[in-house]
Amino acid sequence: MSKTFAGIILILAIAIFCPAIGYAQEIIPLNELVENGKAFDGKNVAVRGEALGEAMERGEYAWVNISDPTNIMGVWMKKEDAEKIAFFGDYKHKGDIIKVSGAFHRACAEHGGDMDIHGIAVEIAEQGHPVKEEVETRKIVVGVVLTLITLCVAGFYYKIKQ
Amino acid sequence: MRTKKDKFPDILIISYYTGHVILGIAFLMLIPAVTSLCLSEWNPLLDFIISMNIAFILGFILMFIGWKTRDNMIYMQWKHGFVIASLSWVLLMFLCAVPYMLSGHLKSFLDACFDVMSGFTTTGLVLTQDLDHISIGLNMWRHLLTFVGGQGMVVLALSFLFRETGGAYKIYVGEAKDIELVPNVKGTARIIWKISIAYLIIGTTALWVNGMMIGLKPLSAFFHGLFMFESSWSTGGFAPMTQNMLFYHSFSYEVVTIIFFILGSLNFGLHYAIWQGNKKELVKNIETRSFFITTFLACVLAVIGLAKLNVYPDAVAAFRKVVYHVLSAHTTTGLGTVYARQFALEWGDFGVVILIIAMLIGGSACSTAGGFKGLRVGIVFKGLLADIRKLLSSERRVLVFKFHHIKDHILDDVLVRASSIIIICYMALFAIGTALGTYYGYPVLSAAFEAASVTGNVGLSIGITSATMPAALKIYYIIVMYLARLEFLSVFALIGYIIGGMKKLCQRPLQE
Numbered sequence: 051m052s053k054t055f056a057g058i059i060l061i062l063a064i065a066i067f068c069p070a071i072g073y074a075q076e077i078i079p080l081n082e083l084v085e086n087g088k089a090f091d092g093k094n095v096a097v098r099g100e101a102l103g104e105a106m107e108r109g110e111y112a113w114v115n116i117s118d119p120t121n122i123m124g125v126w127m128k129k130e131d132a133e134k135i136a137f138f139g140d141y142k143h144k145g146d147i148i149k150v151s152g153a154f155h156r157a158c159a160e161h162g163g164d165m166d167i168h169g170i171a172v173e174i175a176e177q178g179h180p181v182k183e184e185v186e187t188r189k190i191v192v193g194v195v196l197t198l199i200t201l202c203v204a205g206f207y208y209k210i211k212q
Numbered sequence: 213m214r215t216k217k218d219k220f221p222d223i224l225i226i227s228y229y230t231g232h233v234i235l236g237i238a239f240l241m242l243i244p245a246v247t248s249l250c251l252s253e254w255n256p257l258l259d260f261i262i263s264m265n266i267a268f269i270l271g272f273i274l275m276f277i278g279w280k281t282r283d284n285m286i287y288m289q290w291k292h293g294f295v296i297a298s299l300s301w302v303l304l305m306f307l308c309a310v311p312y313m314l315s316g317h318l319k320s321f322l323d324a325c326f327d328v329m330s331g332f333t334t335t336g337l338v339l340t341q342d343l344d345h346i347s348i349g350l351n352m353w354r355h356l357l358t359f360v361g362g363q364g365m366v367v368l369a370l371s372f373l374f375r376e377t378g379g380a381y382k383i384y385v386g387e388a389k390d391i392e393l394v395p396n397v398k399g400t401a402r403i404i405w406k407i408s409i410a411y412l413i414i415g416t417t418a419l420w421v422n423g424m425m426i427g428l429k430p431l432s433a434f435f436h437g438l439f440m441f442e443s444s445w446s447t448g449g450f451a452p453m454t455q456n457m458l459f460y461h462s463f464s465y466e467v468v469t470i471i472f473f474i475l476g477s478l479n480f481g482l483h484y485a486i487w488q489g490n491k492k493e494l495v496k497n498i499e500t501r502s503f504f505i506t507t508f509l510a511c512v513l514a515v516i517g518l519a520k521l522n523v524y525p526d527a528v529a530a531f532r533k534v535v536y537h538v539l540s541a542h543t544t545t546g547l548g549t550v551y552a553r554q555f556a557l558e559w560g561d562f563g564v565v566i567l568i569i570a571m572l573i574g575g576s577a578c579s580t581a582g583g584f585k586g587l588r589v590g591i592v593f594k595g596l597l598a599d600i601r602k603l604l605s606s607e608r609r610v611l612v613f614k615f616h617h618i619k620d621h622i623l624d625d626v627l628v629r630a631s632s633i634i635i636i637c638y639m640a641l642f643a644i645g646t647a648l649g650t651y652y653g654y655p656v657l658s659a660a661f662e663a664a665s666v667t668g669n670v671g672l673s674i675g676i677t678s679a680t681m682p683a684a685l686k687i688y689y690i691i692v693m694y695l696a697r698l699e700f701l702s703v704f705a706l707i708g709y710i711i712g713g714m715k716k717l718c719q720r721p722l723q724e
Contacts, residue, residue: 084551087558102344103453106427106461113427113461115453117344121551122455141253141347156558162463163529165551189258189314196265203272210279 075151081120087156087165095154097123097167098175100145105132116148125150126161127169137178147176222709225292226299228278231271233300233365237307238267243356244311248349256349259314267307294705297366298698302706304365305329305690308357315350317341319679322686329690331357332365333697334580336449336546336671337689339679343454348435351452355442361697362446362476362580363408407483408445415441415472419465426462440465444472446580449546449671457549466532469547470539477503477543477575479587481618498615499576502590503542510570511538517562534563537672542570544582546671555674556658564657564674571668572642582669582696584638587617588631595628637700641692642667652682666692 075096083090083097099116106113112132115124117139127150139145152169155161245260247253308331309324318324323339330337331354340346340354416438423433436452443450453459457466475483482500485493494500514534524530533550540547555564574583598613605611613623621627642663649659654676662676666689677689695703 084553085557087554103459104427104429104432108427115455115459117454122344124455124458124461126461139344141345157524157529157533159525159529161461162532163524164458164461164549165554166461183254185254185258189255189262193258193261193265196262196269200265200268200272203269207272207276210276 077149079120080116080118080123083123083154083167084121084165090154091156093154094151094170095167096149096151097125098147098149099123100139100147100178101135101137102139102145104138105135107132114148116150124164124166125152125169125172126166127152127172131169131172134172134174136174137180139178141181142183143180144178146174146178149173149175222292222295224278225281226278226295227274228281229292229296230300230303231274231276231278233296234267234271234274234303234307237304237365238264238271240356240360241267241311241353244349244353247352248347251348253347253349256311256315256347259311260349260353262314263307263310266310270303270307291705291709294702295709298702298706300365301332301694301698305332305694308332308353311350311353312340315346317343317346317350322683323679326686326690327354328357329693330671331355331448331450332361333669333693334358334362334446334448334544334582334671335666335669335693335697336443337665337673337677338450339677339686341679343452351435351439354450355439355448355452358446358448358450359408359412359442362448363404403484404480407480407487411445411472411475412441415445415468418468422462422465422468423460426460426465436460440469441472443547444469444545445476447473447476447543447545447575447582447669448580449540449548451547457547458551463528463532466536466549469545470536473540473543473545473547477545477579477581479576479578479618481578482576485618493618496616498590498594498617499586502586502593503576506570506573506586506589507539507542510542510566511535514538514563514566517560517566521558521560521563523558523560523563537567538570541567541668541670541672542573542575544571544574544668544670546665548672552673552675555661555672556655561657564661567672568660568664571664571670571672572638574668574670583667584635588635591615591623591628591631592635594623595625595631598623598628634699638667638696641695645688645692648685648688649676652685662689663692667696669693669696 075094077098078090078095080097080099083095097116097118099118099122102115102117102122107129110129111126112129113124114127114132114135115122135146135148137143137146149172150167150169151171152167154167156165157163158166158168241260241264245257245264248257248260305325305328308328309321312318312324312327313321317340318327319339319341326337326339329335336358416434419437419440420434421437423436424430428436439450439452442448449456451457451459457469460466479497479499482493482497511534514537515530518524518534519530524533536547536549539545555567559567572583573589574585575581577585577587594613594615598611601613602611614620615623642660645663645666646656646660649662650656654662658674658676661672661674664670665672665674676685
């Protein structure tokens with residue numbers, strides 16, 4: 051009985067005094083970091099967003115820019131972490147959604163004043179995929195018809211010209 | 213007696229040559245179409261085929277309407293040149309917006325027109341949604357527009373489409389380019405293109421190599437290099453990614469763009485003089501002197517202002533964030549390495565005011581830059597000094613003041629007045645833009661920042677420009693970008709021509 055009681059007390063104490071252990075770290079929208087740069091400067095934050103473009107490797111580290119519905123921000127992460135990302139968002143791909151925990155810098159001294167996040171933990175939250183391009187038949191028809199009209203008009207014009 | 217004027221009504225002359233300019237842009241659409249084809253981007257390919265055909269059809273129809281005036285460019289008057297230049301820009305805005313709209317990345321056709329005008333005028337403000345997922349073909353089109361807009365669409369058409377050059381100078385001047393590098397205007401237009409193409413090769417290669425060094429893949433580095441060169445050289449401000457220059461996180465990439473946007477903001481006459489071996493022109497020219505003095509002062513003041521607020525941690529950050537943005541603003545480029553909201557939240561009023569002044573002054577006349585232009589600032593400043601000296605010297609003494617711009621010129625009151633009038637026109641646009649911004653509820657400094665950005669064809673934003681901003685503000689910004697790029701005269705000529713035409717139409721029934 052006393053063991054059970056002690057267990058409950060311990061769990062409650064963890065939940066109250068160590069929220070970071072008791073709960074998953076709260077995801078902060080990127081725009082909130084931009085709008086409240088001074089308040090978040092130097093603090094550990096957790097963000098989540100789609101990896102964009104490509105990873106730019108710089109020695110042992112790499113830059114990965116991530117986008118959430120509110121904004122986009124650069125994450126400075128270990129090369130191994132960047133290599134975990136299979137798809138980067140572009141015209142033909144939906145990029146992997148990654149979750150990053152790390153230190154936010156309003157004006158990073160290491161990176162020439164960039165607003166960035168130095169990722170400590172990076173995990174893939176959702177796998178990206180290639181985007182299948184569907185071509186509308188209507189577009190093809192309009193394109194062909196307009197091309198034929200252009201050829202007629204151009205032919206008529208050059209006939210008069212000669 | 214029937215004059216040639218009677219023989220060729222204005223509308224026919226305007227129609228024929230406007231058709232030529234539209235045809236030039238239709239051919240230009242081949243470049244993004246081929247890009248899309250090579251990269252298997254099928255939807256963008258179809259978008260460009262549709263848009264290109266619409267442009268071809270309209271171009272041929274206009275040429276057909278004005279068919280009788282062919283080979284009679286010699287009878288072109290100043291009013292025709294101005295109206296052709298300004299009307300072409302309006303028609304091209306609608307035509308070039310078609311592939312944007314078909315891409316599905318714009319919320320309305322007005323937004324598409326806004327982005328096209330922003331590209332043509334080398335402003336660089338963007339309303340395109342989800343820029344990071346658009347096709348390379350559309351990105352090619354965006355940057356090509358800004359590159360061609362910088363040199364001038366009419367310059368493009370003059371270089372390749374017009375056989376005759378008799379009245380071409382009048383269209384060329386209508387596009388706010390009045391320098392004569394060689395006696396033949398077609399030759400001048402071609403020299404402008406040769407200079408730009410030479411820099412295109414050098415700049416793209418430099419950024420391509422640099423791109424690979426900072427971790428971009430070779431093909432991607434090439435496209436980024438090409439797009440960023442076009443944007444820098446044209447003082448445009450577009451970038452293939454939403455974050456603009458911040459995407460690259462690279463000091464070296466920023467330095468290369470600085471070199472090319474400063475070069476792009478210099479007068480084509482100056483480039484040609486240096487190309488011809490006249491290196492002293494760089495030091496003697498009133499425009500470069502004015503530009504370097506105002507740039508130096510703006511950089512120093514902005515660095516001091518932001519250092520007081522402890523915005524950036526060290527000298528490197530101060531250079532990459534403060535000096536970069538002052539240079540980008542002063543050359544009217546608009547490339548940025550900070551978030552738009554950081555200007556409002558962190559830079560403080562003083563830093564923002566410095567940027568506003570730099571954006572309004574702008575680059576050189578007959579360059580790809582916008583703003584009042586260093587030449588006018590120099591002339592007005594010299595005119596002021598001349599007036600003071602006249603006041604202080606004896607009335608019997610005749611003083612002659614000169615300034616150097618490619619060659620020596622006498623500073624007369626007419627020139628000073630003309631420069632002052634254009635500056636007043638720019639200031640009026642800026643003031644109205646600021647007032648309109650505040651009317652829609654934006655803070656006065658933010659409204660002034662955005663108004664200065666559109667007036668100077670810059671492209672830096674403090675956060676006002678977005679798809680959700682009021683439609684009236686979008687329309688006003690489009691008009692301002694257009695007026696500022698063409699430096700008023702051509703647009704006033706077009707408005708005068710339309711009003712004159714309407715008067716005639718109204719008077720005709722009364723006379724009958």
